[in-house]
Amino acid sequence: MVNIRRLPRPVAEAWEWQRLGACRGSDSTVFFQPDGERGTSRDRREARAKALCGRCPVRPECAAHALATREPYGVWGGFTEGERLRLLAAGWEDLADRRRTRVDIARLAARLHPRAPVALPRPRAPRPERAADAGRRFAESRG
Template identity: 45%
Template sequence: MCRRDEAGLFFAPSKEPTAARLAREEAAKRVCARCPVMVECREHALLQPEPYGVWGGLTAAERRVVLARRRRREVELRKAAATERIAQAG
């Protein structure tokens, strides 16, 4: 889908006004919503991590939030596993 659309829809021009950026990002997200590989595209952008543009229906700022949540969850899981190992050994 996005390969057929103009790349400018997914990446911000320099000094783009906020209202224009928000409208462009929403238009890009609508394209993403119809895409059969949206989840794969999003995971690619999260694993790279891609610092710019709309990928898999998420902006760069939204991807940073997802990554921060994943990191917090991983820390919580490691702490829980360590606590469990201590309890079992004790």
């Protein structure tokens, strides 16, 4: 028989961030894909969710939670399922605090979208002189 008095109390501070989320009270269909959704509909829905996440005060906690628990569905902390899979593969723990309850959003986004090397323009070769132009300049130089 379990002694209920010995069970640990909930760690409220670990979940307090959820009460402060900008998404609190929002329609969950903005964050979670309805059955059969594809293409531009999905892109628009994810863009709306990410816009809300972008102004959320607890986005670092939300993203860390989704990555730490390997949340398989929805937009969390401004990252889609596919983006979180890529972050899990690339590694994210070094961008989190010691307890992995907050993550550096800017550095996480940079890891997701590393800057592509910039291709510098090749120097242009001088245009070959036309024979007529060269002949004219030669004649002018001789006086």
